[in-house]
Amino acid sequence: MEEQGKSEKRTFESFHNKYYKLFLLIPLCLIVFSLLYMGMFYSKNNDFIYKDVSLTGGTSATIYGKINTENLEQELSNKLDDVGFREVYDVVTREQKAVIIETKSDIETTKQVLEEYLGYELDGENSSFEFTGSVLSENFYNQLLIAILIAFVFMGVVVFIIFRTFIPSAAVIISAFADILMTLTLVNMLGMKMSSAGIVAFLMLIGYSVDTDILLTNRILKRREWSLNQRIFGAFKTGITMTLTSLLAIVFALLVVKSFSVVLTQIFTILVIGLCFDIFNTWVTNVSILKGYMEKKHGT
Amino acid sequence: MALKFTWRIWILIFVLVLSLLSIFGIPSFQKGVIIKSVDTNSTAFEQGLRAGQIITSIDGKKITNIGDFSSSLENKYNFNESVKIIIHTKDSEIILFSKIPPEIIVSEIQKTNIKMGLDLAGGSRALVQAQDKKLTSSEVNDLVDVISNRLNVYGIADLNIRPVSDLSGNNFMLIEIAGATPKDLEELISKQGKFEAKIGNETVFIGGEKDITSVCRNDATCAGIVSCQVSGNSEFCNFRFTIYLSEEAANKHAEITGNLDVNATNPEYLSEKLDLYLDDKLVDSLFISKGLKGRVTTQIAISGSGSGQTRAEAYDAAEESMHKLQTVLITGSLPYKLEIAKLDTISPILGDQFIKNIFLAGFLALLAVVLIIFFRYKKIKSSLALLLTSVSEIVIILGIASLIEWNLDLPSIAGILATIGTGIDQQIIILDEAKQTAFLSIKQKLKRAFAIILGAYFTAVVALLPLLWAGAGLLKGFAVTTIIGITTGILITRPAFTDMVKKIEED
Numbered sequence: 001m002e003e004q005g006k007s008e009k010r011t012f013e014s015f016h017n018k019y020y021k022l023f024l025l026i027p028l029c030l031i032v033f034s035l036l037y038m039g040m041f042y043s044k045n046n047d048f049i050y051k052d053v054s055l056t057g058g059t060s061a062t063i064y065g066k067i068n069t070e071n072l073e074q075e076l077s078n079k080l081d082d083v084g085f086r087e088v089y090d091v092v093t094r095e096q097k098a099v100i101i102e103t104k105s106d107i108e109t110t111k112q113v114l115e116e117y118l119g120y121e122l123d124g125e126n127s128s129f130e131f132t133g134s135v136l137s138e139n140f141y142n143q144l145l146i147a148i149l150i151a152f153v154f155m156g157v158v159v160f161i162i163f164r165t166f167i168p169s170a171a172v173i174i175s176a177f178a179d180i181l182m183t184l185t186l187v188n189m190l191g192m193k194m195s196s197a198g199i200v201a202f203l204m205l206i207g208y209s210v211d212t213d214i215l216l217t218n219r220i221l222k223r224r225e226w227s228l229n230q231r232i233f234g235a236f237k238t239g240i241t242m243t244l245t246s247l248l249a250i251v252f253a254l255l256v257v258k259s260f261s262v263v264l265t266q267i268f269t270i271l272v273i274g275l276c277f278d279i280f281n282t283w284v285t286n287v288s289i290l291k292g293y294m295e296k297k298h299g300t
Numbered sequence: 301m302a303l304k305f306t307w308r309i310w311i312l313i314f315v316l317v318l319s320l321l322s323i324f325g326i327p328s329f330q331k332g333v334i335i336k337s338v339d340t341n342s343t344a345f346e347q348g349l350r351a352g353q354i355i356t357s358i359d360g361k362k363i364t365n366i367g368d369f370s371s372s373l374e375n376k377y378n379f380n381e382s383v384k385i386i387i388h389t390k391d392s393e394i395i396l397f398s399k400i401p402p403e404i405i406v407s408e409i410q411k412t413n414i415k416m417g418l419d420l421a422g423g424s425r426a427l428v429q430a431q432d433k434k435l436t437s438s439e440v441n442d443l444v445d446v447i448s449n450r451l452n453v454y455g456i457a458d459l460n461i462r463p464v465s466d467l468s469g470n471n472f473m474l475i476e477i478a479g480a481t482p483k484d485l486e487e488l489i490s491k492q493g494k495f496e497a498k499i500g501n502e503t504v505f506i507g508g509e510k511d512i513t514s515v516c517r518n519d520a521t522c523a524g525i526v527s528c529q530v531s532g533n534s535e536f537c538n539f540r541f542t543i544y545l546s547e548e549a550a551n552k553h554a555e556i557t558g559n560l561d562v563n564a565t566n567p568e569y570l571s572e573k574l575d576l577y578l579d580d581k582l583v584d585s586l587f588i589s590k591g592l593k594g595r596v597t598t599q600i601a602i603s604g605s606g607s608g609q610t611r612a613e614a615y616d617a618a619e620e621s622m623h624k625l626q627t628v629l630i631t632g633s634l635p636y637k638l639e640i641a642k643l644d645t646i647s648p649i650l651g652d653q654f655i656k657n658i659f660l661a662g663f664l665a666l667l668a669v670v671l672i673i674f675f676r677y678k679k680i681k682s683s684l685a686l687l688l689t690s691v692s693e694i695v696i697i698l699g700i701a702s703l704i705e706w707n708l709d710l711p712s713i714a715g716i717l718a719t720i721g722t723g724i725d726q727q728i729i730i731l732d733e734a735k736q737t738a739f740l741s742i743k744q745k746l747k748r749a750f751a752i753i754l755g756a757y758f759t760a761v762v763a764l765l766p767l768l769w770a771g772a773g774l775l776k777g778f779a780v781t782t783i784i785g786i787t788t789g790i791l792i793t794r795p796a797f798t799d800m801v802k803k804i805e806e807d
Contacts, residue, residue, distance in 0.1 A: 064647060107486075107643060124422070128646040136427065136641035140774075143467045147766035154762035162755045200711065200778055203767060204718050207760040211725050214755040222751070225739070238732040242725040245672045249665035249721065256661035260654065263710050264661075 013229055020288045027285040031178055034185040041188055048145075048184065052193040055141045057134025058082070058104035061114060063127045067099040072117070079113045080105045089259045100262065107131035144199040148206075152176070155206055162214070168221055171289035172213040175281040179209040182281075183274040197263040201270035208246065208271070209278040212239040213286050220290055228294055232287055239282060247275045306803075312796035315788075316692050319699020323412050331364045332356040332390070332409065336478070337456070339403035346518075347394050349387070349404060357388040365408055373401050413702035417709025417777065420655070422648025423478040426489055427774075429470065431637040437463060440471040443634065447473065447489055450631040454488055454623065467769045472641065485645070490638045493628035496577045499556050499588075504574065505549040508632025512549070513598075515629050516542040523626075525618050526603075528611055535611045537618035540603040543629060550598045558594030563587075576602065578628065583621075602629070642774075658713060665717075666690065669724055677731060685800040686727050693723050693793050697785045712777035719785025722760060726753045726789065727797055734801045742805055746798045757790050 042048060053060050058081070069087060076083045081104040088098040103110055107129055115122055122129075132140070155176065160169045180202060187194070219235040220228065250268050257264040305313070332354040338345045355363050358372040376383055377400060385402070387394045396402055418425050428443075429435065435443070440463040448461045460476040475489055495507030505511035516522035523541035530536075545553065560570040569587040576583045584604045604625060606617030666687065674683045697716055701708055733749035734742060760782070767779040 062647070124424075124645055125647055128644075130644040130646075131640070131642065133639070133641045136429075139466070139468065139470065140770075143770040144775075146467060147770035150766040151763035154765065155759045158755075158759045158762055162758075196775060197711070197714070200714065200767070200775055203763060203778075204714075206763045207718070207722065207756075208725075210759045211722065211756045214759070215729060215752050218752045218755065222748075234732075234736065238729060241672065241676055241732070242728045245669050245724055245728065246721045248668040248672060249724075252664040252668040253661040253717070256657060256664060260657050261710070264714060267714050 009233075016229070020291055023284050024288045027178055027281060030182060034181045037185050037189070038181070049188060049194040049198075050191065051137075051141065052195045053102045053104065053137075054130070054132055054195045054197075055137050056104060057132050057137040058102065059107045059110040060130045061101045061103075061110055061122075061127060062088075062098050062129075063101070063114065063118070063122065064098045065126065066096050067118070069099055072099070072101075075117055076101070076103075076113060080110060086262065088262075097260070140196060141199075144196060148199065148202055151203055151206055152180075155210060159210070159214070163217055163221060165221070167293045168217050168290055171286050171293070172210065172217055174289070175213055175278075175286040176206060176209050178281045178285055179205060179274055179277050182277045183270060186273055186277075187270060192266070192269070195263065195266055198266045198270055201267040201274075204267070204271060205274040205278075208275060209281070212242060212278065212282045215239050215242075216282060216286060217290065220294060228291065232291065236283055236287075240279065243275055243279050243282075247272065250275070306799040308795040308799045312689075312692060312792055315696055315699075315792050319696045322699040322703045323414060323695070325413055331362070333363055333366060333369050333406040334409050336405045336407050342403035342518075343396055343398050344394075344402040344404050347396055348392065349389075349394055349402065353389040353392075354409065355387055355389055355406065359386050366406065369406055377401050414698055415702070415705055415707045416655075417707040417712065418476055418478065418644070419646055419710045420708065420713075421478065422646050423476065424485055424643070424645040425477075426475045426485070426640055426644075427464075427642035428473045428475065428489055428638050429641050431639040433636055435471045437465070437471050439635075440473055443473050443638075446631060446634055447475065450488060450493070450627055451475075451477075453627045453630050464773055465769075466773070467766070486640060486643060487624070488627070490640050491628075492579055492634045492637050493631065494577075494579050494633035495625070495628045498575045498577065499560070499572050502556055504553050504556060505545055506633070507629045509630075510548075510632075511546055512543050512629055513546050514544045515626050517626050523622070525615060525622075528614060528618075534607050534609060535614035536605050536607045537611075537614040538603060538605045539618045539622040540601050541622060541626065542599060542601050545598045545600060547596075547598070550596045553600075554594050554596040557588060557592055560588075560593060562590050562593075576604070578625065583625070662694075662717070662720075665720075673728075673731075677735075679804070681804045682731055682801065685797060685804065686724065686731070689727060689793050689797045689800075690720055690723055693785065693789060694720065696788050696792065697781060700784050700788070701781065706780060707777070708781075709777045711775045712781040715778040715781030716785060718778075718782050719789070722756070722786060723789050723793065726756065726794060729753060730794070730798055730801055734805050742802050746802065749798070750794075753790070753794060757786055760786055 038048065069085060072085055073083065080101075083101065083103040083105075085102070086100045087096055088100060089095065090097050101110070101114065105113075111122055111129065114127075120126075156169075156173045159172045163169045163172075183202070183205060187198075192198070215238060216232070216235045219231050223231055226234070250271050254265065254268040254272065257268060335349060335351050335353045335355065337351050338349050355369065357363055358369070361368070361372050363369050363372065373385075376385070377398075382397045382399050385396050385398075387396065387402070428447075430439075444461055444463055448459065451459055451461070456477060460478075462474055463471060464474045465471045477485070493507065497504045497506070524539065525537050526540045528535060528537040557570060560572050563569045563571045566587070568590060570590055570593055572588070573585040574588055575585050584602075586601075586603060602625065604618070604621055606614055606619070606621050608614035608617050669690070670683055670687050673686055674680070677683065694716065697719065698708075700706075701712070706712070729752055730746065730749045733745045733752075736745060740748075764779040764782055768776055
């Protein structure tokens with residue numbers, strides 16, 4: 001067993017030594033694909049994401065209780081702009097708890113139309129309303145984009161301060177960037193409508209994805225014991241444990257929050273996607289760049 | 301394992317105890333329901349009931365929860381006549397005579413000091429800005445004064461209103477009201493509330509303290525519904541209340557009426573009427589009796605009406621418009637038109653269930669973590685130490701949040717989850733560094749672990765900073781809890797965990 005494990009490891013090691021530079025082609029292709037996709041996406045939608053009402057402006061109404069949703073959409077679609085709805089269930093009993101209706105119409109119209117449809121008055125007890133004006137949401141969206149940009153730049157600066165060498169620091173930043181880019185692309189391909197909370201998830205992603213990259217870079221640059229490959233493998237063992245624990249914890253939590261919180265569901269879904277890409281980008285993209293850098297530097 | 305804790309572990313224990321104290325306070329064993337707000341225009345308020353008091357009994361019956369409270373009021377006010385009610389608070393006895401139940405909102409005494417944000421506990425939040433105008437910060441401050449005065453006059457007590465600004469320098473007024481959302485909140489905060497009384501084209505007086513020295517409210521002798529009648533298919537009720545003009549306004553009134561003739565068709569009155577406008581809309585036109593011609597009078601009756609399908613509806617509508625009119629007459633108008641940029645009204649009913657679900661999600665997530673850790677390291681002690689550290693981190697974040705009275709909203713909860721995630725990641729780094737079979741001492745190994753963790757810490761903190769300002773700070777909760785959490789991690793829990801690992805490894 002042990003012997004076999006070791007020889008497998010050695011086979012993989014020589015395979016990795018031989019081809020790791022070629023591995024870089026995969027993230028490169030993905031990045032190029034993502035950039036192309038996002039370029040097309042942007043020229044088509046004039047934006048980076050599909051926005052939900054918290055970012056386009058509009059009303060989100062939550063009506064508690066069992067609501068018949070069979071012809072809800074049809075009934076409402078000619079009276080409200082861009083209407084969509086979602087049901088909320090109890091985690092355990094699977095009983096319908098509420099319906100969430102999203103529309104670009106303003107709060108007064110929405111309330112009126114819904115009251116007409118339901119036949120009773122909506123008050124602070126049986127419903128919740130969230131309205132965002134279109135000017136504010138536009139503003140809000142732009143600021144969140146700026147926040148992400150600043151966050152990313154700050155993160156990059158800190159990484160440079162920590163490692164003080166160009167290529168390894170750049171490698172960390174490139175893999176963080178690739179994470180965000182690929183996650184964004186997949187989120188758009190899935191047609192997910194992003195809320196302000198979703199954008200916060202991207203901020204979280206910056207933090208999470210950089211963690212493993214810093215671990216890897218630190219182990220490789222600042223340690224002298226063992227061979228390069230051993231250090232990479234050691235970092236991999238730690239890093240993959242970190243990411244897998246986060247991933248599994250989030251997936252478990254996602255199963256619960258899915259039924260009752262739209263906001264947390266979106267945050268967690270984006271994190272799951274992002275963490276999966278992070279595994280790839282840390283252990284393929286970042287490792288390959290770093291390994292190349294080390295080998296060139298030490299002439300091996 | 302010998303139970304000899306290092307000072308770092310002691311610090312963790314000490315901070316944990318402090319946090320628990322901060323969350324749960326010193327146990328008080330008080331029974332009763334706490335008053336969240338009292339309508340300032342009510343007899344309950346006049347008799348001395350105030351927000352924050354604890355009701356212990358009603359009519360001699362002990363009150364221990366909301367159920368007791370509502371059952372003691374049930375069936376008491378069914379007949380339209382005054383009923384006596386004796387309310388005992390912790391240190392006083394209050395007797396009310398009224399046709400309607402006391403106008404107070406109560407809730408159960410909080411078991412913890414943790415404050416839930418509006419999106420969890422229910423309430424309303426509005427972000428207001430001026431229409432077609434960028435407000436300066438001093439203008440927003442003035443606005444905050446006027447609107448808080450207006451809401452207080454209207455009787456909304458549990459209120460938090462403050463200026464906020466965002467990354468691009470826009471200033472807003474943020475209004476947060478806990479608990480049930482008042483009807484017509486939108487109107488109260490966004491209507492300019494410009495009141496004008498005109499005769500012909502001339503303005504006699506406007507709302508606000510310059511022209512109006514006092515307004516009669518809550519006094520049946522000078523304010524109330526005076527009559528109701530049927531007209532066509534609907535009911536109408538009329539209200540009337542007295543206001544007192546300043547000398548200046550009274551003189552102006554005398555001067556203008558002095559130039560008027562007596563009405564030809566209706567000789568009891570003058571030829572022009574006193575027109576009342578609210579936000580440029582005609583509310584009512586009052587005949588001016590001919591005896592007032594040219595006289596300096598400071599006392600004027602304001603009237604108006606409300607309508608509805610039934611008598612009760614019309615009565616309520618009239619009362620409400622009276623209330624609104626009184627409010628603007630007292631507080632005056634705003635210098636510019638306002639616009640609601642964001643308005644959220646969240647029902648309080650799902651809050652409790654939400655918290656339960658969050659705990660369920662958190663529990664499952666931690667379970668997943670422990671499973672992986674145990675599977676990977678196969679050491680019960682390390683896995684337990686990791687679990688304990690993470691749980692204590694949650695406790696410390698909640699403790700600090702209660703201490704600084706931070707309202708935990710949805711973004712804050714996401715922040716706590718993020719913290720636990722990064723915390724566990726860092727603990728894994730510590731465990732792995734300790735396990736490495738290098739020639740170094742355990743102390744040196746852990747020092748190396750800290751180098752990595754510090755790097756991760758600083759990148760996370762700087763990435764969160766912009767969120768403190770972006771979007772008028774509505775997502776601030778995320779940044780604040782995360783920064784509290786990861787800083788606690790670096791300063792307290794991670795060092796303690798390191799020592800625990802050291803102990804476990806040395807054994």
